[in-house]
Amino acid sequence: MGQSAFLQNVWYVAGFAKDLRPGERIARQFLNQPVVLWRSEGGMAYALEDRCIHRAMPLSSGPVVGEAIRCPYHGLEFAGNGRCSRIPAQDKIPDTAKLRAYPLVERQGLLWIWMGETDKADLGLVPDYPVHDDPRYAWRSSYFHVAGNWQLLVDNLMDLSHLPYIHANTIGGNPDLHFRTKTQSQKLPHGVRVSRHMPDSDPPPTYIAAAGFTGKVDRWQEIEFEPVMIRIHTGACDAGTGAYEGARDHGFSMLGFHGITPETESTTHYFWSMATNILTDGIPDVVFEQTAATFQEDMEVLELQQQRLSAFPDRPLIDIASDVGGRHTRQFIAKCFKKEEIA
Amino acid sequence: MGQSAFLQNVWYVAGFAKDLRPGERIARQFLNQPVVLWRSEGGMAYALEDRCIHRAMPLSSGPVVGEAIRCPYHGLEFAGNGRCSRIPAQDKIPDTAKLRAYPLVERQGLLWIWMGETDKADLGLVPDYPVHDDPRYAWRSSYFHVAGNWQLLVDNLMDLSHLPYIHANTIGGNPDLHFRTKTQSQKLPHGVRVSRHMPDSDPPPTYIAAAGFTGKVDRWQEIEFEPVMIRIHTGACDAGTGAYEGARDHGFSMLGFHGITPETESTTHYFWSMATNILTDGIPDVVFEQTAATFQEDMEVLELQQQRLSAFPDRPLIDIASDVGGRHTRQFIAKCFKKEEIA
Amino acid sequence: MGQSAFLQNVWYVAGFAKDLRPGERIARQFLNQPVVLWRSEGGMAYALEDRCIHRAMPLSSGPVVGEAIRCPYHGLEFAGNGRCSRIPAQDKIPDTAKLRAYPLVERQGLLWIWMGETDKADLGLVPDYPVHDDPRYAWRSSYFHVAGNWQLLVDNLMDLSHLPYIHANTIGGNPDLHFRTKTQSQKLPHGVRVSRHMPDSDPPPTYIAAAGFTGKVDRWQEIEFEPVMIRIHTGACDAGTGAYEGARDHGFSMLGFHGITPETESTTHYFWSMATNILTDGIPDVVFEQTAATFQEDMEVLELQQQRLSAFPDRPLIDIASDVGGRHTRQFIAKCFKKEEIA
Structure with missing residues (x-):
């Protein structure tokens, strides 16, 4: 760990x-x-x-x-x-x-x-995050103090399988859709990239409210870890309009920035921002507030996990099939530690 | 300790x-x-x-x-x-x-x-406690979280000499009567039994209120330890009506169950119930509430003791004459620990 | 330390x-x-x-x-x-x-x-403190619980250079006057004595309010450490009326007693009294209340210092020029420790 x-x-x-x-x-x-x-x-x-x-x-x-x-x-x-x-x-x-x-x-x-x-x-x-300077997006930021080790927050963000459980009432959505969707995890030279595509699927309520979708959408979830921050791009376009070929400006995008900075072994600073490309009708505020409520649910999870990890620091954790992204990230981090030891 | x-x-x-x-x-x-x-x-x-x-x-x-x-x-x-x-x-x-x-x-x-x-x-x-299933008794239960080591609670319950001090305002009663009464402590194969008999004595106020005694009574206090619970039977009958030969149903009985379960070295779960054989006029509730107030006084004592024991774990404690029941119980517990070591 | x-x-x-x-x-x-x-x-x-x-x-x-x-x-x-x-x-x-x-x-x-x-x-x-028995003075006393090591409190009281910073709004006064005034520190057989004289200077507001000065004054600050208490005598007389030769009864005196008793390594009992020689018009209460407010400012400083000292117990502290009195006192205390070790 x-x-x-x-x-x-x-x-x-x-x-x-x-x-x-x-x-x-x-x-x-x-x-x-x-x-x-x-x-x-x-x-x-x-x-x-x-x-x-x-x-x-x-x-x-x-x-x-x-x-x-x-x-x-x-x-x-x-x-x-x-x-x-x-x-x-x-x-x-x-x-x-x-x-x-x-x-x-x-x-x-x-x-x-x-x-x-x-x-x-x-x-x-210094990691690059041009979204904050890009006039196509409006962003809001927040700070959470996390009562858990920084790697628990990394795990949480690289993992899409907890959405139907922890966030059942917010962004979770249909569990079956989540289980059927294949997760791609890719090791990069500077980090790890996890993505999932849900083509021709029903848009979740937040998406309809923000972007006015009336039919099926091509939806994506793309997460990129680079020590020690995470960029998450989620969103959707009308089905078949080129979202998976990179044409996304006509759809709905949520761009999350996640700065993860250890305070102590068991507490973490969590600096995050949420940007969107729909700039009218108070949408940036709505998207931010729904995100904040969702992340707050995760904070409680990390605190509970940390209680057990602090009590039993030496007991192993067992991976399951859906941990592919988290496992790649832990392997990448282990490699970074190794490099620091040698240097 | x-x-x-x-x-x-x-x-x-x-x-x-x-x-x-x-x-x-x-x-x-x-x-x-x-x-x-x-x-x-x-x-x-x-x-x-x-x-x-x-x-x-x-x-x-x-x-x-x-x-x-x-x-x-x-x-x-x-x-x-x-x-x-x-x-x-x-x-x-x-x-x-x-x-x-x-x-x-x-x-x-x-x-x-x-x-x-x-x-x-x-x-x-599994220790037997048929009182909870016996229609002759009505019982109520409660849970206290004790800020003290479990053996402090055992000591407290096996000891009758603290009643005139800690419980002066509730069940304590006349100190002189307590001091004159002889305490019998008996080692059993599965635990320790402490008892005191107060024949032909004045009933305390709670007893009069619950059972309507008008004259002298034969009173008893019987405590039995078995790892790790304690049964306490106290009560009284009209004097000379056979209480000490086992005929007690016509008198007033309070049957206490005390489950003592360590949480940590310095905190303890205390699950207790109080049963009585007077089922009318709200007596079971009154008996329970007076008992709860009394036990609460003990909780404060255990917490204060634990503070000193935590600060000075290696300093010895000195026994006094009235500790006979507590001493037998500690000896019994020590034997149990010994058995676990060997096994 | x-x-x-x-x-x-x-x-x-x-x-x-x-x-x-x-x-x-x-x-x-x-x-x-x-x-x-x-x-x-x-x-x-x-x-x-x-x-x-x-x-x-x-x-x-x-x-x-x-x-x-x-x-x-x-x-x-x-x-x-x-x-x-x-x-x-x-x-x-x-x-x-x-x-x-x-x-x-x-x-x-x-x-x-x-x-x-x-x-x-x-x-x-036993240290002598006749002021408390002297009818020429009226005194009030107080107790503060200090969230810092006792030596931090000694440092604080032996040090006059923090006045213009921590007490800028109360007894601090003109920083330049403080910097220009020479501090004398003297090792005594039983402790350390620090003093400063400010002849022919403007009296601070509290002094005017208490003693009605209308012109320049000869002002003094005299601090004496003896393990483990500190006496502080501050005050002023009309300029040129013999204050530095010992004739002070006609002026304004504040006599502070500071008993410093360790509770733990990181907390301290602070028993102090403040006496004055102006006994009319509620002056003793005013002087006491202003002093209490000033000392409260110091308590916050000691707590913040202690946080860093507890986190980094082995890191050195660097002395500056104005630390002469505090340095002598630490040297004296070190000698006392040495004596106890040998004995």
């Missing part, structure tokens, strides 16, 4: 850019490390370890002052690169007066943090 | 039969093991380990479906004997797809569970 | 004498040991370990009965010297039936307890 380990040398989502305004700071723990995220009054976002070098005070309890953050206890100030820039009543600041600074990148509405070895933080490795 | 150990090969009370109706399930931890108690729609009661073989989900969060219980995450179903009876979208179910099933017996209004080695679960060893 | 250690052979404040009236008892943990403080009906104050020898029940849950405290479970009674004075229904009380009694001294409105080796409890070592 890898319950006690985190991948170190990957970019993790630290938050949504819009939730950290100039002059603000957020205390957040990533991979067991306390971090203060803050944005200078000039607008730059930074991540520092959240512990003053002097008396261990969390900097997140102090104010942002210009281009620095100030410890509220004795007034020491630190720049975005971690260097102490002011010690009250002391002229010389030694070179050792320095906090660990975590590389932080702001891109496509997201803040990405690198918790691993600093010299391996390659900007070319 | 045996603070960290449980007797394994004994029948424990898992609950009252009437509290588990067809189609219902209860999550309960016994001896550190999570168990789901459930009753099929056909009416059979079962106990399974409360952790799905697939993804460790607690089955107690899923529904009972016919003669099976279903995991709410991916829909696996399990029969009362622990075998997996359905895996959605999978034709073959391997023999290893099996949960641990705990022997569960329903008898005399009680559910008895065997947490030890399954092949030693002898139905002949 | 000495995070995990306590000085043993010192007198600690156990409480204020007036908060323990005849017939009352208080449960309090000192240096990880549970203690019951109680005062007999005759008026003597005692400290015993809070765990009955018989069944580990906390005595603090039982009543004071005459010159004894009684266990509420089975009625055993103990005298102030720890000897068991009564066992119900038992004639002989063995010599071993004895609780640990901690030396307790009542003096100048304070209860002082000795948690270390009993034979080293020298009454001559």
Whole structure:
């Protein structure tokens, strides 16, 4: 299960850019490390370890002052690169007066943090998510605190077979349709891709409400894992209008972004957004709210699972036939851990 | 003290039969093991380990479906004997797809569970409690969650000397009478029996209210321990009418059943019932309610004791003269532990 | 940091004498040991370990009965010297039936307890605090439970440089004045003394309100540490009227007493009083209330520091120039620890 380990040398989502305004700071723990995220009054976002070098005070309890953050206890100030820039009543600041600074990148509405070895933080490795910048889509975002290990959330999202059970009342739909539909799982160089196509099928209620379908549809579910985030594209077009050849703009699309960032071994930050291509009539809000209700059902599942896993960490789990996507993903993650060990 | 150990090969009370109706399930931890108690729609009661073989989900969060219980995450179903009876979208179910099933017996209004080695679960060893089936008595039952080790509860119930202190305002009565009365403690092959007789004494208020005594009474207190439950018979008859020779039906009887089942080293399930032979005028309810108030006083004591025992697990306890019944019981329990070690 | 250690052979404040009236008892943990403080009906104050020898029940849950405290479970009674004075229904009380009694001294409105080796409890070592008995002063007292190690509280009180930051809105005042003022730190045989003089300066608002200053003042801050308490004398006189030569009665004085008693490694009892020499117009209440609000700000700081210190116990702290008083105090405390190790 890898319950006690985190991948170190990957970019993790630290938050949504819009939730950290100039002059603000957020205390957040990533991979067991306390971090203060803050944005200078000039607008730059930074991540520092959240512990003053002097008396261990969390900097997140102090104010942002210009281009620095100030410890509220004795007034020491630190720049975005971690260097102490002011010690009250002391002229010389030694070179050792320095906090660990975590590389932080702001891109496509997201803040990405690198918790691993600093010299391996390659900007070319930041996952791409152009949807957030694409005017064809409207998106909303949310944050859930998950009382479960991060891999449980990965399992949950890579797995389509729980929909008729956990989400029977929302997006679950007809169990028989789900069981008959074949799941394709494909290993990619940078992750895993799972997809299911339901051609010429009845559209579920949400789809009709959002897109006004009147007949059969070609429906798809496409999920892509890349450490450590997941993109999920679901939707439908009128049957036989080219959805499976890539012509989808005339149909209904839901594009989900899922940033999965470990807080501790048994808790996880879950930053997600939901975008859609129907921009009128309040549809983006409706789609977002239905999604939020659905995800909330999953949160309860993960918390219950974690209770058992914490109580019996060494007992094995048994795979079943429908776990193909989850199994490929766990294998991919195991390979990533292996690589970090060797390096 | 045996603070960290449980007797394994004994029948424990898992609950009252009437509290588990067809189609219902209860999550309960016994001896550190999570168990789901459930009753099929056909009416059979079962106990399974409360952790799905697939993804460790607690089955107690899923529904009972016919003669099976279903995991709410991916829909696996399990029969009362622990075998997996359905895996959605999978034709073959391997023999290893099996949960641990705990022997569960329903008898005399009680559910008895065997947490030890399954092949030693002898139905002949289930403690007998015919009172629950006897039309001469009316009984009520309750459940307390005790924040203390199970042996503290055994001590408490085998001990009559705390009554004038902890229960001064309820059943305590005159301290001097308690101190003058001799306690008899007797080792039995299957347990310990403690008794006290108070011939020709004043009846306490509850007794007068329930049975209308107008003069002196012959009063008795008889307590019997058998791992791990306690039967307590207290009551009185008009003085000189044969109470000590067994003729008691014409007097007032309170028959207490006390099922003591460890949850963890420091918490205990306490299933108890109180029966009486005065069936008119709401007496069974009054007797039950006064008993419940009294037991609640004991719960607070056990919690406070446990706090000190947890903080100083290795410090000894000193016995006093009135501990004779409790001491015999601890000796009996020690012998039971010894037997389990050898076996 | 000495995070995990306590000085043993010192007198600690156990409480204020007036908060323990005849017939009352208080449960309090000192240096990880549970203690019951109680005062007999005759008026003597005692400290015993809070765990009955018989069944580990906390005595603090039982009543004071005459010159004894009684266990509420089975009625055993103990005298102030720890000897068991009564066992119900038992004639002989063995010599071993004895609780640990901690030396307790009542003096100048304070209860002082000795948690270390009993034979080293020298009454001559009880810190002196005549202010509480001096009719020239009126004082009020309070108790705070601190969610931080005791040394964090010592640091906080020996340090004047945090005032313009943490207490900017109360007693902080002008940061520049604080930075310009020189701090004197002096090692004493029995502790450390820190002082600052601000001659011919503007009086802060509280001072004007309390003492009616109309011009410049000679102001002082004098702090004295002695294990494990701190006396703080602050105040001001009209400039040039002899304050620095000891003539202070004509000015305004605030005399703070700070008893610092470890509860656990990460929590501390903080017993403090504030006295003043202006006895009219409700000034003692005003001074006390403003002080309480200020100290409350410090409590939040200590709790936040403790969170980081608990998470990263081995990471070093870096001193800055203004830490001179705190550094001397830590050195003094280290010497005290050393002495206890050798002895």
